[in-house]
Amino acid sequence: MITISIDGQELKAKEGQTILEIARENGIYIPTLCYHENLSPYGACRLCCVEIFKGGRSRIVASCLYPVEEGLEVKTNSPHIINNRKMIMELLLARCSQNEVIKKLASEMGVEQSAFKAKYLENEDCILCGLCVRACEQIVERSAISLVNRGVNREVAPPFLEPSADCIGCGSCAYVCPTGAIKMEDKDGTRVVYARNWEKEFKLKKCKKCGNYWAPEEQLEYIREKLNLPPDFFDVCPNCRESVP
Amino acid sequence: MEKIKSLQDLEAFRNSIAEKRKVGKPCIAICSGAGCLALGARGIINATIKEIERQKLKAKVDIKTTGCPGFCEQGPLVIIYPQNILYTHVKVKDVAEIISKTVINGEIVDRLLYTDPTTGEKFIHESEIPFYKKQRRLLLGNNSNIDPNNIEDYLALGGYSALAKALFEMTPEQVTEEVKRSGLRGRGGGGFPAGRKWESCHNAPGEPKYVIANCDEGDPGAFMDRALTEGNPHSVLEGLIIAAYAIGSHEGYIYVRNEYPVAVENATIAIKQAEKLGFLGKDILGSGFDFTVRINRGGGAFVCGESTALMASLEGKIGEPRAKYIHTVERGLWDKPSNLNNVETLANVPLIINKGADWFNGIGTEGSKGTKIFSLVGKVNNTGLVEVPMGITLREVIYDVGGGIKDGKKFKGVQTGGPSGGVIPESMLDIPVDFDELTKAGSMMGSGAMIVMDEDTCMVDTAKYFLTFLEEESCGKCVPCREGIKRMRQILDDITEGKGKEKDIELLERISATLKDTALCALGTTAANPVLSTLRYFKDEYEAHIKQKRCPAGVCKALIQYYIIDEKCVGCRLCEKACPVEAITFMGKKKPVILDQSKCIKCGICKDVCKLGAVGVK
Numbered sequence: 001m002i003t004i005s006i007d008g009q010e011l012k013a014k015e016g017q018t019i020l021e022i023a024r025e026n027g028i029y030i031p032t033l034c035y036h037e038n039l040s041p042y043g044a045c046r047l048c049c050v051e052i053f054k055g056g057r058s059r060i061v062a063s064c065l066y067p068v069e070e071g072l073e074v075k076t077n078s079p080h081i082i083n084n085r086k087m088i089m090e091l092l093l094a095r096c097s098q099n100e101v102i103k104k105l106a107s108e109m110g111v112e113q114s115a116f117k118a119k120y121l122e123n124e125d126c127i128l129c130g131l132c133v134r135a136c137e138q139i140v141e142r143s144a145i146s147l148v149n150r151g152v153n154r155e156v157a158p159p160f161l162e163p164s165a166d167c168i169g170c171g172s173c174a175y176v177c178p179t180g181a182i183k184m185e186d187k188d189g190t191r192v193v194y195a196r197n198w199e200k201e202f203k204l205k206k207c208k209k210c211g212n213y214w215a216p217e218e219q220l221e222y223i224r225e226k227l228n229l230p231p232d233f234f235d236v237c238p239n240c241r242e243s244v245p
Numbered sequence: 246m247e248k249i250k251s252l253q254d255l256e257a258f259r260n261s262i263a264e265k266r267k268v269g270k271p272c273i274a275i276c277s278g279a280g281c282l283a284l285g286a287r288g289i290i291n292a293t294i295k296e297i298e299r300q301k302l303k304a305k306v307d308i309k310t311t312g313c314p315g316f317c318e319q320g321p322l323v324i325i326y327p328q329n330i331l332y333t334h335v336k337v338k339d340v341a342e343i344i345s346k347t348v349i350n351g352e353i354v355d356r357l358l359y360t361d362p363t364t365g366e367k368f369i370h371e372s373e374i375p376f377y378k379k380q381r382r383l384l385l386g387n388n389s390n391i392d393p394n395n396i397e398d399y400l401a402l403g404g405y406s407a408l409a410k411a412l413f414e415m416t417p418e419q420v421t422e423e424v425k426r427s428g429l430r431g432r433g434g435g436g437f438p439a440g441r442k443w444e445s446c447h448n449a450p451g452e453p454k455y456v457i458a459n460c461d462e463g464d465p466g467a468f469m470d471r472a473l474t475e476g477n478p479h480s481v482l483e484g485l486i487i488a489a490y491a492i493g494s495h496e497g498y499i500y501v502r503n504e505y506p507v508a509v510e511n512a513t514i515a516i517k518q519a520e521k522l523g524f525l526g527k528d529i530l531g532s533g534f535d536f537t538v539r540i541n542r543g544g545g546a547f548v549c550g551e552s553t554a555l556m557a558s559l560e561g562k563i564g565e566p567r568a569k570y571i572h573t574v575e576r577g578l579w580d581k582p583s584n585l586n587n588v589e590t591l592a593n594v595p596l597i598i599n600k601g602a603d604w605f606n607g608i609g610t611e612g613s614k615g616t617k618i619f620s621l622v623g624k625v626n627n628t629g630l631v632e633v634p635m636g637i638t639l640r641e642v643i644y645d646v647g648g649g650i651k652d653g654k655k656f657k658g659v660q661t662g663g664p665s666g667g668v669i670p671e672s673m674l675d676i677p678v679d680f681d682e683l684t685k686a687g688s689m690m691g692s693g694a695m696i697v698m699d700e701d702t703c704m705v706d707t708a709k710y711f712l713t714f715l716e717e718e719s720c721g722k723c724v725p726c727r728e729g730i731k732r733m734r735q736i737l738d739d740i741t742e743g744k745g746k747e748k749d750i751e752l753l754e755r756i757s758a759t760l761k762d763t764a765l766c767a768l769g770t771t772a773a774n775p776v777l778s779t780l781r782y783f784k785d786e787y788e789a790h791i792k793q794k795r796c797p798a799g800v801c802k803a804l805i806q807y808y809i810i811d812e813k814c815v816g817c818r819l820c821e822k823a824c825p826v827e828a829i830t831f832m833g834k835k836k837p838v839i840l841d842q843s844k845c846i847k848c849g850i851c852k853d854v855c856k857l858g859a860v861g862v863k
Contacts (some may be wrong), residue, residue: 020406041566044722046763060762065568080762087759091728115752118851128721147721150546152731153720 005071019063019074020048031085031105033178034129035064035094039138042130046088046237051075056121060084081111090114094181101179104183125181126192126195128154132173142166142222145173155181161198168218169193191211209238248523252413253407258522260843262401270307271348272326274389278313278472279507280629281320285337288304289321293342306348309398312388312476314780315630316376317361324371324389324760331356331371358677362648366619379645381608382632383616384592388476393511396518399479405524407595411487412532415598420491421447424594426602428511428614433459433550433587434665434691435767436613436680442584446574449582449719451467454494456487457585460508461555463547464663465714469618470588472630474501475510477592479513482538484591486524486597489536492584498538500555503542513540547718550692551779552577552585553767565720566766587692589618611827613679617690623649623659623697633678640674643697657798658782662691665719665771667778668704687778689771691783703800704783705790709737711775719768726769733776741801745791750780799862802847806863811837813859820851820860 005020006028013022018041019131023030028206033045041064048063057190060081063074075081089106093114096102106112130147132158137143137200144167158164169191174184182195191202203221204213212238224233249255275290286336293308294679308381316322319333323832325347332354339357341855358367358375369373371389391398399405411420425440446454458481462470474481481499485517488498499516501509516538519525548554549564556578558564595614597605606614613635619642622628626648633642639659643649650656654844658668667688669676674680680690712734721727735758736749757773764770780787789795795802814837820830821838828844829851829855837859838850 008811042722043765044724046724046765049763062568062763062765064568083382084759084763087729087755088724091724091756093730094732115755116732116735117739120732127724128727130722149721150548151717151719151721151727159463169612200574207599 002068002070004068004074006221007073007076007179013068017068019066021181022068023063023076024152025126028076030063031066033127034131036131036176039131039134041065042134045127047085047127049084051078051081051083085109092127094120095122096125096127098123099125099179102127107123125179126156127179128156129178131176131178132156135176140170140172141169155166156195158198163200167193167200168219168222169200186213190214205234207240209240210237212237249651250523252409252486252530254531254742255409258574259400262397265399269327270305272307272309273348274309274324274326276313276320276322276389277358278467278476280313280317284320286321288337288341289323289335292337296340296344299342299450300337300560302344303386305469308410309390309392310575312393313472313630314371314389315385316627317629330354330851331369333358333359333576342831352407353707364395374606374646376627376646379637379641380632383596383615383628384473384480384589384619385632390606391477393476393478394514396479396515396522401524404479405483406485407598408486408524409530411490411598412530412534415446415493417493420487420598422601424491424597427597427605429593429597429605430613430680431587431619431771432589432692434639434662436690438458439586439590441492443488445572446584449575449756451582453496453581455490455494455557455578455581455583456485456489457555457583458499458588459555459585459592460499460505460588461550461552462692463550464692464694466622466696467620467663467692469630469693471505471508473588473592474505475511479514480592480595481518482519484516484594485538486529486536488584488591489588493531494787495635498539498541498559500541500543502537502561504544504545509540509542548720548768549766553766555585556583565722567767591766593697599735608856610677610679612681617678619695621647621695624647624654624699625697626651636677637673637681639669639675642678642695643674647659647697650697654701655700657700658698658704660693660698662689665689665774666691668707668782670782673827687781688774700810701798701800702785703735703796703798704779706800708775709741712737715768715772715791723765723769725762726761726772728774732756733773740787740790742803743790743794747791749791750787753780800808806842807840807845807847807849807852808859808861808863809837809840810859814859819854819856822853823850
């Protein structure tokens with residue numbers, strides 16, 4: 001165990017943990033947009049930046065990635081950090097000027113309006129945090145979507161923006177998306193997973209017992225094959241399966 | 246050629262090359278560097294081969310295609326050995342005369358000699374030309390003596406002797422110590438001490454270890470890594486093998502951008518030749534040390550010159566950087582200890598091993614040792630590649646080596662360090678070329694692009710140019726870089742279009758501060774430099790754009806007007822014919838033409854074609 005200090009609080013930490021992990025464990029708030037505890041840290045949104053002090057010098061680092069070390073001193077709320085976070089929110093607000101999640105987060109940080117001229121404001125929802133891409137790759141293990149193109153042209157997309165053969169319609173991307181840029185809707189036996197410029201439709205499986213549509217057929221087939229389950233395993237939905245005597 | 250299996254074999258082979266070359270045949274060396282090729286060197290090479298055959302001189306005269314000697318402005322360049330006569334601006338029709346007069350009879354073709362544009366003096370030898378006088382060409386000097394595709398040329402000049410010395414007379418630790426003591430710092434931009442990097446990589450736990458040569462040169466205006474890899478690939482390769490030996494690596498890569506096809510080709514050939522002779526592969530020169538190298542071609546993303554992005558690209562992933570809180574020397578390529586050095590850094594290594602750390606650190610300043618190659622471009626008379634000792638002043642580089650500003654114009658600023666660097670003004674031209682001094686001045690050494698700007702350059706427009714470049718080249722991963730650069734560019738667009746507001750400057754400074762503090766990689770943290778440095782030294786130009794809606798340099802189209810200076814115009818109609826939108830009306834001979842502002846698109850062609858200076862801009 002090593003000891004570090006965050007905002008003056010002495011805290012115990014394990015080697016290899018990140019500043020953000022220790023902060024979360026101890027109830028210290030550091031805002032994030034591209035972090036999820038079940039996914040590898042990515043360091044893209046830079047909201048989690050904190051100031052660290054070592055050998056009389058200070059430095060700004062991304063807390064989601066910085067591994068702690070003995071004696072590390074961290075400040076999560078120095079004026080320096082607050083100014084930078086505000087600017088990052090202003091930049092995000094200029095990109096996502098109508099997005100409620102971004103507007104709310106910005107407001108919490110004291111940013112009510114972006115300083116940029118109205119003619120340049122955009123109406124995007126995606127902030128390119130890459131959570132969806134990482135969830136699809138690391139949790140679902142399908143890599144149906146990825147980050148394509150560079151710089152200002154960067155976007156999340158399936159190959160060639162066509163419905164991806166690898167997408168099973170599980171909706172993890174929509175679930176993990178912090179800004180609602182990827183959406184999922186179930187209606188009349190079909191599910192649609194979609195974003196601004198791509199979508200895929202899925203046929204939902206009907207439960208033989210209750211008649212409810214309960215999950216995309218492609219997803220169930222993927223799970224069935226992966227776990228080597230019998231062909232009729234998913235004929236009934238989990239609710240009905242439990243009620244079978 | 247057989248594999249060389251011992252030190253004695255190597256010396257015997259070297260002697261046999263010297264023996265073969267004792268005869269001293271005259272040699273026509275034609276530069277086939279990128280600049281000369283673009284100016285038609287291929288035609289000169291073909292014509293020379295044909296002419297030699299026609300005059301039945303094949304057995305008596307050698308033809309050599311060489312690397313770039315740097316004087317690109319004067320290309321295509323041809324050097325005649327043994328007299329060392331330099332011919333400039335050579336054309337295909339000159340070839341026969343060069344062969345019959347100079348090669349056969351030793352006569353000099355006067356009109357092909359370099360003429361100093363200011364004094365009119367003619368020079369026969371490279372070394373006498375002012376462009377070369379203040380240079381110290383430790384790395385580039387051999388380019389014009391070597392056919393990059395012939396390893397024997399490199400060996401004849403002592404090539405691979407540093408490798409032999411390292412392998413047989415020094416331990417890996419001694420090699421690292423020598424490089425550390427030499428004070429060699431990374432030439433790719435960061436300026437990190439090379440020896441310390443090697444040591445960290447050597448000491449890092451984990452196997453295998455990788456060494457990588459970074460030839461993903463991407464700065465606008467920079468082409469020194471290209472010239473080295475194209476012109477003297479074995480010097481880079483030798484440096485890489487020595488680095489591998491010092492670090493304990495057995496696998497290496499040369500990462501070359503694919504837009505450098507000749508560099509890819511020459512490095513590939515060099516590797517094959519080195520493998521064949523036993524400088525690469527198993528049991529190198531019988532020393533027991535194994536090392537192999539592969540070429541990896543980059544797809545042309547500027548950001549892939551950044552170490553972590555380069556390694557991601559090498560792994561076949563998207564070329565985007567990651568945080569470097571754990572350094573690449575510990576966990577780099579495939580999470581193994583990896584040492585990445587720039588091509589120019591590596592090319593210095595054989596020299597340091599051969600001549601010693603003391604010799605090397607005798608050149609330069611306290612904090613910056615050796616020489617640095619710059620690509621001197623822009624509004625300077627002698628454009629090309631220049632290699633100067635560290636510590637030389639920017640003024641000496643621009644005025645003595647570069648021959649001053651083109652067309653007698655006034656110097657305004659020099660951008661060093663490419664898009665990540667900054668513009669240095671006239672008042673600071675006496676600072677020395679030195680990693681730390683340039684950083685202090687708000688710019689950086691960078692990879693060594695030096696873009697000279699004259700009074701006709703608008704500094705706001707310059708900042709906008711670099712920001713536009715960076716906006717396109719940002720990988721887009723982190724918010725401050727992707728969004729911040731775009732917003733800065735938009736603000737600069739507004740300023741150059743006369744729509745700037747006074748508070749825009751403050752906003753530029755605020756975004757700059759956040760970029761510097763929070764961006765993920767060096768592309769982002771330095772991206773604001775072109776704006777910050779121009780704001781620091783040329784704030785009055787920003788203010789003129791914003792407050793008076795005026796572009797003092799006469800560049801920003803929305804803020805300028807072309808007009809006819811009636812007293813100077815003689816109605817020659819040159820401008821009328823050149824104008825693409827018929828905005829100029831001929832009013833009769835010897836009468837000034839009339840320029841219709843409502844039609845003018847401000848392309849400036851009228852000003853360019855006018856021989857009397859009768860078109861003004863305000």
